[in-house]
Amino acid sequence: MSNRTFTIVKPDSVANGNAGKIIARIEAEGFRILAGRMTRLSQAQARGFYAVHAERPFYNDLVAYMTSGPVWVMALERDNAVPHLRAVMGATNPAQAEPGTIRALYGESIERNAIHGSDSNENATIEIAFFFSSGELV
Ligand code: CMP
Numbered sequence: 001m002s003n004r005t006f007t008i009v010k011p012d013s014v015a016n017g018n019a020g021k022i023i024a025r026i027e028a029e030g031f032r033i034l035a036g037r038m039t040r041l042s043q044a045q046a047r048g049f050y051a052v053h054a055e056r057p058f059y060n061d062l063v064a065y066m067t068s069g070p071v072w073v074m075a076l077e078r079d080n081a082v083p084h085l086r087a088v089m090g091a092t093n094p095a096q097a098e099p100g101t102i103r104a105l106y107g108e109s110i111e112r113n114a115i116h117g118s119d120s121n122e123n124a125t126i127e128i129a130f131f132f133s134s135g136e137l138v
Helices: 011-015 019-028 043-049 059-066 081-089 102-106 121-131
Strands: 002-009 032-039 071-079 115-117
Touching (some): 002 019, 002 081, 011 019, 011 059, 011 071, 019 032, 019 102, 043 059, 043 121, 071 081, 081 102, 081 121, 102 115
Antiparallel strands (some): 002 071, 032 071
16 A cells, blocks of 8 residues: 655755765655655754654754754655665664665764654654645645
C-alpha cells in the first residue's frame, strides 16, 4: 500500500552541499515528493518538533544544531514509506549505519546525521501536518 513519510534534510547536509544528492537518492528510491521547501527552523519549531526528546541530555544541543542553518522539509509517498526511508537512511549513528545508506555516506556524527525520517505512520502524519497544510500536498 502506498503511504507517506516525512523527512528533514538536515543543516549539515545543506551546509556541505549534499542536499541535492540526498534528494536525488530519495527520488531514485521511488518516493514521490508531495510537498517540499527549504526553510530555517525557528527555536519554537525545533523545540516543538523534537518535544518527544525534551528530557534527553542532547535536547538543547539538538535544537541548537537544527536551527543552525537551512534545511529541506519534505512530505514523501511510496509503498512502505516509513520503513523504506529508514532503511535508506541507515542507523541514527552514522558510524553504525550500513554502507551505502544516506547517513553512512553523508552523516558526521550521531547528532549531525544528515537526515531525519519519521519512525511510524502515526508520527509521519503528525510531522507532515507540522510543516504542510493538506492543500500543499500535490
Ligand atoms: P533524528 O532521527 O532526527 O531524531 C532525533 C535526533 O536526535 C537524531 O536524529 C539525532 O540527530 C539526535 N540524537 C539522537 N541520539 C542522540 C545522542 N545520543 N546524542 C546526540 N544526538 C542524538
